[in-house]
Amino acid sequence: MKSRQLASRRRSAGFTLVEVLVALLVMAILAGLAWQALDGVLRARDDSQARVDRTVRLATVLTQWEQDLQAVHDTEAVPALAFDGQTLRLTRRSEGGVQLVAWAVRNNQWQRWAGPTLANTGELQEAWLRSQQLLGTEPGTVLLAEDASQWQIFFARDGQWSNAQSTGNLVASQQPTVVQVLREALPEAVRLQVTLGGQVLTRDIALGPAGS
Numbered sequence: 001m002k003s004r005q006l007a008s009r010r011r012s013a014g015f016t017l018v019e020v021l022v023a024l025l026v027m028a029i030l031a032g033l034a035w036q037a038l039d040g041v042l043r044a045r046d047d048s049q050a051r052v053d054r055t056v057r058l059a060t061v062l063t064q065w066e067q068d069l070q071a072v073h074d075t076e077a078v079p080a081l082a083f084d085g086q087t088l089r090l091t092r093r094s095e096g097g098v099q100l101v102a103w104a105v106r107n108n109q110w111q112r113w114a115g116p117t118l119a120n121t122g123e124l125q126e127a128w129l130r131s132q133q134l135l136g137t138e139p140g141t142v143l144l145a146e147d148a149s150q151w152q153i154f155f156a157r158d159g160q161w162s163n164a165q166s167t168g169n170l171v172a173s174q175q176p177t178v179v180q181v182l183r184e185a186l187p188e189a190v191r192l193q194v195t196l197g198g199q200v201l202t203r204d205i206a207l208g209p210a211g212s
Contacts, residue, residue: 058196061144062203064112068092068101069190070208077121078128080186081207083153083164089131091124100127102134105151105194110144111136150195155187156204164190 073093074080081090087104097119104111113134118124134141153164164187189206 058145058201061110061112065103065192065203066205068103069205072186072207073098074186075121075124077124079184081155081190084132085165086151087131087134088153088164089128098124100124100131102131104134104136105148106136108149109136109146110148110151110194110196111141112144113138113141115140145196147197148194150193150200152193154191154193156189156191157185157187159188161191 068090071092071094072080072090075091075098078091079089082088086106087102089100089102091098091100093099094117097117099117100115102113104113113131113136115127115131118127154161155164186207189204192201192203192205194201
């Protein structure tokens with residue numbers, strides 16, 4: 001009788017080692033589950049924020065793309081809009097003169113380069129020639145996206161879309177020169193197709209009145 005009472009007192013005095021180990025194991029499991037749930041929430045939040053950031057950045061890029069095209073200005077000294085399969089070059093009206101801008105996809109990077117404002121025809125022609133050798137590391141180059149590929153440009157001519165590298169309509173220069181040189185007329189609109197992160201982005205932009 002006394003031994004039973006003694007054992008009962010010992011059990012009521014505290015937990016056994018096995019009970020403590022079992023409790024610790026349960027707590028460890030619960031802590032692990034809680035951490036996994038918290039980690040999942042944090043990862044979902046980071047992914048959501050990254051998607052929002054990409055969307056905002058892309059919207060900014062497309063706004064700049066539209067502004068460049070709607071500000072196209074034909075100086076007749078150099079092509080106002082030309083695409084060679086890698087780079088789209090254009091001349092746009094800028095405060096104090098004309099600015100040469102180049103959009104390109106190279107090494108899976110979508111880039112935009114903008115040169116200084118030029119007011120002299122000779123300087124513009126020289127800048128146009130230099131722009132055909134851009135490497136993507138020049139001052140004024142901005143990285144737009146790092147996962148770009150399959151870049152293509154189409155021009156709308158007479159209401160029909162065609163490859164920008166095909167020959168367009170030829171028109172005479174409006175400058176009062178002795179010899180009239182035929183040049184390619186500006187298209188009515190430009191279609192952009194570029195693959196970003198495996199998804200194809202398409203955007204159609206009509207040229208602004210500055211290009212006429």
